[in-house]
Amino acid sequence: MATKVRYRIAGLAAVALIALEGCSSSGQGSSGGTITLHALFMKQAGYSDQEVADMTTAFEAANPDIKVQTEFVAYEALHDKIVTDQVGGSGIYDTVLMDTIWPAEFAHAGIVQDLTSMLPSDFTTGVFQSAFAGGEYNGHFYGVPWLNDTEFLFYNKAMLAQAGFSNPPTTWAELMTQAQALKSKGIVQYPFVGQWAQSELGVCDWTTIAAGQSGGATFFDGSGNPTFNQGGPLAALQLMAQMKNEGLANPASLGYGSDDVRNVLIAGQAAFGLDWTYVYAAANDPSQSKVVGQIGITAAPGGGTNGGMSMAITRSSKHVDAALKYDLFLASQEQEEKYTDNALPEWKASFDKPDLAKGAPDLWAAAKVAFNTMVSRPMVPYYTSLSNALQVAIQKALTGEETPKAALDDVAAQVPNMANQ
Amino acid sequence: MQLFAERQLKLTRRLPKGEQWLAGAMIAPAAFVIFFVAAVPLVGVLWMSLFHHVLINPNYQPFVGLGNYTDQLGNPDFWAAVQRSLIFTVASTSIELVLGLLLALLMNQPLRLRWILRGLVILPWALPGVSNALMWRWIDQAQYGALNALLTQTGLSNSYINWLGDPHIAIYMVVLADVYKNTPLVALLILAALQTVPKEPIEAARVDGAGSFQIFRYITLSWIKPVILIALVLRTMDAFKVFDTIWIMTKGGPANSTQTIAIYAYQTAYNTYNFGGGAALGYLIALLIAVLAAIYIRLLRGGTAR
Numbered sequence: 001m002a003t004k005v006r007y008r009i010a011g012l013a014a015v016a017l018i019a020l021e022g023c024s025s026s027g028q029g030s031s032g033g034t035i036t037l038h039a040l041f042m043k044q045a046g047y048s049d050q051e052v053a054d055m056t057t058a059f060e061a062a063n064p065d066i067k068v069q070t071e072f073v074a075y076e077a078l079h080d081k082i083v084t085d086q087v088g089g090s091g092i093y094d095t096v097l098m099d100t101i102w103p104a105e106f107a108h109a110g111i112v113q114d115l116t117s118m119l120p121s122d123f124t125t126g127v128f129q130s131a132f133a134g135g136e137y138n139g140h141f142y143g144v145p146w147l148n149d150t151e152f153l154f155y156n157k158a159m160l161a162q163a164g165f166s167n168p169p170t171t172w173a174e175l176m177t178q179a180q181a182l183k184s185k186g187i188v189q190y191p192f193v194g195q196w197a198q199s200e201l202g203v204c205d206w207t208t209i210a211a212g213q214s215g216g217a218t219f220f221d222g223s224g225n226p227t228f229n230q231g232g233p234l235a236a237l238q239l240m241a242q243m244k245n246e247g248l249a250n251p252a253s254l255g256y257g258s259d260d261v262r263n264v265l266i267a268g269q270a271a272f273g274l275d276w277t278y279v280y281a282a283a284n285d286p287s288q289s290k291v292v293g294q295i296g297i298t299a300a301p302g303g304g305t306n307g308g309m310s311m312a313i314t315r316s317s318k319h320v321d322a323a324l325k326y327d328l329f330l331a332s333q334e335q336e337e338k339y340t341d342n343a344l345p346e347w348k349a350s351f352d353k354p355d356l357a358k359g360a361p362d363l364w365a366a367a368k369v370a371f372n373t374m375v376s377r378p379m380v381p382y383y384t385s386l387s388n389a390l391q392v393a394i395q396k397a398l399t400g401e402e403t404p405k406a407a408l409d410d411v412a413a414q415v416p417n418m419a420n421q
Numbered sequence: 422m423q424l425f426a427e428r429q430l431k432l433t434r435r436l437p438k439g440e441q442w443l444a445g446a447m448i449a450p451a452a453f454v455i456f457f458v459a460a461v462p463l464v465g466v467l468w469m470s471l472f473h474h475v476l477i478n479p480n481y482q483p484f485v486g487l488g489n490y491t492d493q494l495g496n497p498d499f500w501a502a503v504q505r506s507l508i509f510t511v512a513s514t515s516i517e518l519v520l521g522l523l524l525a526l527l528m529n530q531p532l533r534l535r536w537i538l539r540g541l542v543i544l545p546w547a548l549p550g551v552s553n554a555l556m557w558r559w560i561d562q563a564q565y566g567a568l569n570a571l572l573t574q575t576g577l578s579n580s581y582i583n584w585l586g587d588p589h590i591a592i593y594m595v596v597l598a599d600v601y602k603n604t605p606l607v608a609l610l611i612l613a614a615l616q617t618v619p620k621e622p623i624e625a626a627r628v629d630g631a632g633s634f635q636i637f638r639y640i641t642l643s644w645i646k647p648v649i650l651i652a653l654v655l656r657t658m659d660a661f662k663v664f665d666t667i668w669i670m671t672k673g674g675p676a677n678s679t680q681t682i683a684i685y686a687y688q689t690a691y692n693t694y695n696f697g698g699g700a701a702l703g704y705l706i707a708l709l710i711a712v713l714a715a716i717y718i719r720l721l722r723g724g725t726a727r
Contacts, residue, residue: 083694087479109477197586198674252563254586254675264564381477385693395676399588421475421695 035322036067039311040081040096043072045278046147046309051339052330059329066322075099082314086111091316094323098312100134100376101200101383103142108381112312116140118324126333130303130374131346135310137379143310144327148336148346150374151208151274151304152366154283158294159187159271168298172212172239175272175301179248182271190250192243193270195261196398197254198391203377204305205274206394210236211375212302219378226415228378228390229408237397237404244398254398266291274300276307277344280363297366303373308346346371382418389414470700477694489701499702501677502685503709508592509667509681510660513599517656518649520600521607528608529615539612546605554669557598561585561670585671588678595667595679599660607652614648615641647721654717658710682706 041052049072056068071093073081082096087109098106106112119141124132127145135143153175155168163182169175179191195201210217215231228234243249250270252260262279264270266289273279282288283295311327313320329335336345337356344367350356351371357364378386393407402410436444473485493499528539545553560567561584572578584594618641626636664683667673673680673688680688686706690699 080691083476087476105477109479198672198676250564251583252581252586254583255563255591255671256586260562260564267565269564382693388688388692391674392677395588395674399676401588401676421478421693 034065034067035319036069037094037319037323037326038092039068039070039323039326040078040085040093041070041072042075042078042097042309045075045276046149046343047339048342051342055330055335055339056326058335059326062329063322063325066326068326082106082111083109086314086316091314093314094317094319095311095313095327097147098135098143098310100306100308100310101387103135103310103312104137104379104381105383106312107137107140107142110315112142113315113317113320114140114142115144115313115324118320119144120328123328123331126348127331127346128348128371128374130306130372131308133374133376133379134306134308135312136376143312144324144331145308145310145346146327146331147309147343148371149277149307149343150367150370151204151276151300151307152280152297152370153300153304154265154273154275154279155296155298156188156265156268156271156291156294157296158291159191162187168296169272169301171301172209176239176243176248179243179272180246183248188269188271190247190269191271192249192253193256193261193264193273194240194243194249194253195256195258195274196240196249196394197257197260198395199257200387200391201257202391202394203387204307206233206236206240206390207305207375207377208274208300208303209239211304211373212236212300213239216302217375217377220380224380224419226412229405229412234404234408237394237408240394241397241400241404245400254395265295268294274304277363277367278342280360284360297362299366299370299373303375304370306374306376308374344371380419382421385418385421386411386415389418466700466703469696470704472697474697474700475693475695482697485697489697490705493698493701493705498677498685499682499705502680502682505592505679506661506663506681506683509596509599509663510657512593512596513603513660513663514653514656516596516600517604517607518653520604521652522611522649524604524608525611525615528612542608543605545601546603546609548602550602550665551669553602554598554666557594557601557666558585558670561594586675588676591671591675591679595663595670598666598670599663602666603656603659607656610648610652611645614645618644650717650721654714654721657713657717661710661713662706682709 039056041049043049047055052070052072056070060067078097079099079102082093082098082102085091085093096112098112103112107114115135116139123144128148131145131148132141135141135145153168159182160166160168160178163178163185165178165181169178175192182188182191194205196205207217210232213232213235215233215235217232217236219226219228219233221227240249244251244253250256250264256264258275258279261270261273261275262282265273265275265279266283268291280295280297284292286292289295311330313323313327317323331346333345333347333350336343336347337350337353340356344364345351345356351364351368377383380386389411393402393411396402397404397407401407470489471484471486472482473488474482524542528535528542532538548556563569563581563583563586566584568584569578569581573581582590585591622640623636626640631639662683663681664687667679667681667684668687671679673684682702683706686699686702689695689702
């Protein structure tokens with residue numbers, strides 16, 4: 001009996017050992033002259049899985065000595081996956097999709113490589129300059145801009161016409177005038193809807209509105225001291241609070257994300273809203289929208305928040321050249337112009353091709369202006385802590401718990417602590 | 422329970438030596454797993470809580486002793502989160518107990534369609550927590566949610582109420598979602614106890630002229646008191662560490678008004694990768710729950726010693 005048990009335990013131990021061995025041998029690197037790259041993408045928004053797969057197949061066909069293994073995770077998991085892979089894990093990925101708010105943090109932690117001297121000049125001159133800011137920190141580039149997006153101003157043409165306005169506003173002051181007229185004429189109860197929930201999106205709207213204020217979206221001075229409690233950012237928060245207090249902004253905005261703003265716009269319950277490119281398609285889809293053909297799109301006054309993403313190369317990658325080749329292929333004008341259903345190209349020349357724009361001329365015309373004027377959110381290594389504090393400050397100002405100035409001063413006072421973490 | 426345990430113990434003692442070895446070997450894998458998934462992380466987290474451990478800053482991790490704990494205890498955000506957790510816990514648990522008791526009493530009546538009532542009552546409990554939270558987020562949606570539609574269409578309110586966007590209301594809306602989901606558990610526990618209430622003392626009391634309320638107060642309630650206490654303990658512990666419902670409905674907003682202690686700990690540990698601070702918070706939460714547990718165990722002892 002006891003011998004049998006011993007045999008069984010020995011058998012189990014052997015199985016466990018084999019299983020453990022299997023876990024430790026993760027595939028990395030090259031075999032027989034072929035390089036295998038590991039690339040990490042996100043699953044939602046922007047290019048679809050299938051489009052990335054098609055682009056990758058095309059890349060492999062053009063570069064037979066390079067194979068690419070792609071992996072897709074939810075956006076919410078992307079940052080954690082990159083950090084844990086590079087800081088605590090096995091460093092399996094060569095190239096990763098990097099959101100525009102991460103380069104400072106990643107560069108500071110040494111997770112991604114400096115690509116400044118490696119980007120070819122036809123790329124740096126061909127792509128909208130403001131797209132590069134999404135991968136930049138301290139004057140160095142850590143990402144190849146790829147997925148292009150920004151916040152646009154969507155407006156309801158029919159409502160504006162009813163109020164006697166033939167054009168959308170080009171400044172925030174003009175937007176306020178139009179909103180007041182729309183409200184006083186009873187055309188819409190709450191003319192503006194914002195994505196002001198306690199989330200990153202609140203910071204996006206605030207940044208976009210700051211870009212259109214005097215002083216612009218400047219959050220820090222040259223020596224790294226916070227200036228977001230004055231100038232453009234302060235004026236933006238004051239404007240948001242004013243909109244809320246005067247009933248020009250929908251009070252429910254405080255719980256709204258981008259899908260909520262889209263839903264309110266396409267239900268015809270708001271005249272203005274800031275949102276991302278994807279709303280344009282939804283607004284003109286009869287199965288979703290009550291206001292097909294009525295929703296106009298224009299560049300946000302002064303510029304919109306950069307919502308793009310770049311491809312970065314990790315510090316653990318042993319195939320930097322191959323990874324860069326792959327990233328530049330994905331971001332090439334040819335590929336970006338081939339897949340325009342879910343993301344618009346980042347190449348200036350693409351916007352001079354009427355063929356590309358013929359399905360959605362309004363969108364392309366607005367994007368041509370908007371992509372030239374994108375603004376970045378604060379670029380600091382402690383961005384996540386800063387953003388969390390800003391989200392709360394924005395909400396405190398909007399609910400009237402604190403004045404905009406006091407709320408932003410509070411966050412500015414916390415900055416030294418955040419920077420020391 | 423105690424008797425059963427004693428009998429088990431005697432059984433083990435009586436095992437012959439060879440079989441004791443066998444029993445040990447069979448328990449070993451489970452013990453091994455428990456050791457690695459429970460004991461090792463517990464000690465690991467305690468160890469981590471003594472260091473400045475920020476994942477994104479791997480080259481600077483000095484020993485800080487109890488620094489992470491004193492940082493948290495001196496942080497007004499921590500105490501604000503504890504306060505919100507207490508409000509959430511007291512509000513949701515007390516409503517669930519009262520409603521659960523009433524529902525259990527109703528389900529215990531000899532009604533004709535009692536089985537339908539019981540089936541309906543258990544439905545919310547069968548919902549996954551995430552689905553329940555998503556459902557309530559839709560119901561509470563200010564512009565196209567069912568709650569505002571109901572209130573305006575029945576004339577109870579003439580304007581939309583911003584349920585999840587108003588910092589003074591949002592916390593009660595997450596309480597409501599929790600009450601909807603968890604009242605059935607309390608009701609079922611109490612119902613099970615109600616069905617064991619003996620008939621004799623009730624009949625005797627009735628003969629002695631006791632009214633329905635007196636019978637309920639002095640016989641039924643005192644009989645089911647231990648079960649009510651168990652329900653209270655279970656719900657309190659659960660409510661104190663609530664996460665999913667709030668995370669899905671409000672992510673702790675607006676203006677942090679629903680940021681309970683579990684949300685605060687999560688944000689500390691995973692938003693900013695401050696694992697040292699997060700680990701310390703984990704232990705502080707465990708300590709708070711242990712204090713609650715100790716109070717309840719005393720209550721329970723008092724409750725069972727009838």
